[in-house]
Structures are given as structure tokens and as C-alpha cells.
Amino acid sequence: MKVLVPVKRVVDYNVKIRVDSQSQSIDLTNVKMSMNPFDEIAVEEAIRLKESGQAEEIIALSIGPSQCQETIRNALAMGMDRGIHIETEHSPEPLIVAKLINEIVKKEEAEIIILGKQAIDDDCSQTGQMLSALMKCSLATFASNIEFENDSVMVTREVDGGLQTIKLQKPTVITTDLRLNEPRYASLPNIMKAKRKIIDHFLPADLNVDMTPKLNIIKIVEPPKRQGGGKVKTIAELVEKLKNEAGVI
């Protein structure tokens, strides 16, 4: 069983992003970038499948500018076997990402594709679902538990208000939720070892994927500022204001 894990390079979750009002876009100059946290969970799950002998080979894939190789190295240092980088100028929209991943799935004959449930930059939560449509295969989003049986996979999903368990035919696409696992840190020896692992390189043209976007970003602006900073002195004053001024209790 071959497992493919697409990983996205995003602004680190601890960074407060800045909107540049001149260009009406996000200012990414000198901003710390990291692997999307949900993708780290996907990487961890793939490594556990390899460690338990259920996966033969686990591959990390990233799509974007050359710096994405750092993100792939990070996945390799955690324990992925090898990497694939599809180099694009910018990070494309989810449908195009799904098409590029689908071409790699075909090349590699990967059976299980595990992705983060969403990227914390564009917050789209689309790529896994779209990939499943292109692969014409089963889909389990928001997974909090994954168990492999012979030809099928049991996945518990985090749905609004509870948990749903479904049984999927392979091949399948699974997207990860927070409770699935806790990703490991890469150890120093593994970071050294990762430097010798192979990263294959592709361009979208190699994969015959049309890169024309279907969505245009007209502008990006800051949300309306929140007027905070109000204070109360006592609980009694708080309750009185919530009841009579704000009318929320």
C-alpha cells in the first residue's frame, strides 16, 4: 500500500498576518512559514501506517515555489520516505492543486491519500474532496480515527455535534482533523538523514494540467476593527451590563 501526503507551506500559525492596504494583499515579506498544521497530522498518520507495517511506501508532495522543498524536507525529517515537488510560482487554487495531485496519484499508483482538512491560510477546505471527485473514489473528511482492514478502511469523522463512522473502499482520500494524532517533532539524526532523501521535481507542464485560475481575488482587506478595551469592576456590574446594556443574557 502506497500512501501519498500532500503538504502545504503556509504562514506559521503563530504569526499575526498583515494586510498591505496599498496592494490590497497579504504582506508575506520575512514572515515565518511552516507546514500547515493539519498536514503535519496527515504526515504523522502516514508515518504510523509505515511503522505498523501497513504502508510500504509513504511519499510527501508539495506544490508551490522552490521554498516548498523546505516543507518537504520537514516531512522527510519526520519520517516520510521520499518527496515530490511540483514547482509553481504561487500556490494555486484548490481545484488546480487537486488536479496536480491526481496526476501524481496516477503516476505513483498511490492507494491512500491523506491531506489536512484545510489550510490555515486560505481556509478553503476543498482539496481532499475535489481530489476524491477526480479520482472517482471514496472520501472521508475530518477524520479523528483511521483503521485499515483488508480491502477497506474504517474512518471515524468529526461531524457537527458528534462522530460518524464509515467504511470506505480503497483507493480513498482522507482528510485529517485535530484529534487524529499528535504529530512528532523531527529528531536531529532524522533531520540529517532527511537531507539524503530524494525529492523529485516536476513542473505543471510535465503533468499537462491547465493552470488558468477560475477564481480571481479582487482585493484583500483587513476586517473591521473590533472596539474592545471596555472594563467592569465587579461581577455584579458585569451581569447587570450583559443583561441591560448588551441584552445577551
Add this chain to the structure above:
Amino acid sequence: MSTLILAEHNNTLLKESTNKVVTAANLIGDPIDILVVGNNCMSVATQAAKITNISKVLVVEEDYYENMLVEPISDLIINLMKNYKTLISPATTTGKNILPRVAAMLDVSQISEIIAVIDRDTYERPIYAGNAIATIRTTTEKNVITVRTTAFDAATNENNAEIETIAATNDSSLSEFIEEKISGSERPELTSAKIIISGGRGMQSGDNFSMLDKIADKLGAAVGASRAAVDAGFVPNEYQVGQTGKVVAPDLYIAVGISGAIQHLAGMKDSKVIVAINKDEEAPIFEVADYGLVADLFDAIPELEDELNNIK
């Protein structure tokens, strides 16, 4: 061309999120049909037919639709989409599961979690967990959209629209429903609660969250937590409010012992009223709070409980 709404329901009750999507769809301006797909769900269709300004309810019942499995429902919707310009649903776990699959089958990109409709092809949506708002324009003939329901009011129920039973498509049998465990708690879900009380690292232990439970029971609130409280093992991950947890926008958000890390603020700063209780007056949470109280939570929370007893 018309708009098709995928209704959110549990085969018995239509969820209010569907009414909110109707409000968003009204802003798009095209005639609206609602699709009720499920099993033994005619009562849901009857409720949907009452929503003001909708043209028609399409209902389809099959046992393989009962649990909203994504593969057969995508196949059904794709068949219907030749008659519609726009497919739209609430950004619930159901909508988020199904709509992108349909979008890819249509070879269009989806616009996720819109908070405003500018025109038929232009929408606003939050990115970076609400720290920026993007205006997006589609270039395709068909649009697939999910709606952040906290951004729209619910449409009223003053209608008696036609209900049409439509044919099912085949079950692809790619997946099979095994079981569902809907949390037995009397409390509302975090993402739909009108009031949320959340604890942070300042709670000091998981046991101390019972103090928040008592307040939650009084207010009919949901209980949440910061990532710090989850990482410290006080409460499970499902409690987490923040950029990597749940994004919420209740009428009232009470942050207890939460310092206000960026990633937490990202998940709750669209709440209508924010209360912060923290003993550190420099805590960043106070910058977004409407009502900040600098106090030791172990004094303040029992006092809050007493005070709430007095007014109810």
C-alpha cells in the same frame, strides 16, 4: 438560471442554517429551489416549503441517502446541476464534505464560507481565520458556494411552496455507514451556540472546568477551551476554539483565564459580545473584550454563578 440549496437536516428537522442560506441566496437574486435529500424525510420537505421566497422543494428519499454519505449525494446533485447556475449550502460538516466534490465534478472552483454577496459572481470570504477578508470573483458558468451562517440572518417561514419528488440516482457503494455517535450532551454545539464560555490555561486543571459547566448549564451555553488548555490536557481537542480548532461567532463569548493568543482570537473575535475574566490586566484578550474584568477566576466564577442565580 436558478439557485439550488442543499438543505441541512437530520431526516426529521430542518436546521435553521438552511434558512440562513436562503437569506444569502436571496441576495444572489435568482429563483431558489431547495433540495431535501435523505430517507423518510418528507417532514423536512414540508418545513422547507414554508421558507419565504423559495420557489420549490425537491425531495428524494432512499436508504443510502439517510446518513448524507458524500459519494451518492454528489452523484445526485451533479445530475440536477444542468438546471441551475448556483449550488449553495451552509458551511456545516455536511456542506463542506459534499460541495467541493460536486464543484470538482463540474470543473469549477468553490467559494468557501462566504460572509457577503456582492453580486451573482462576486463574494466576500474570510481568510487567515478571519484576519483578512478576500473579495473573490468567479469566472465560471456555474458557481458552488458554502455560507458562513453566522454572517446571515435566518429567512422567515411564510410560504407554501410546491414539493416535487425527484428520482434518485444509483448508489456508487464506495462507502458504507457504520454508526453515528451524536454527543448526548444537553448543551448546544460550539459552532451553533448562542453563548460560549471558554477556559484557558488559567483554569489550572480539567476538574476546574466543572465550574464553567455550571455557568454553561445556567446560560444554555456551550463550553470551549483555548489551545493552551487543550495542550495542557485539561479538556479534549473537540473543545478547542481558535484558528486550528473551531471558528465561532456566538452572541456572547466569555473567555475565562485565557490570555488571548493570536490563534485563539482568530477563532472568536467575530463574537457579538466578548467578556474576558483574567487576573493579568496586560492580557491581550482585554483588547478585544467589550467587558473585561481583572480578577482571579477562582473568585469570580463562583460569584458569577451566584449572581446568575439571582437574576433567573
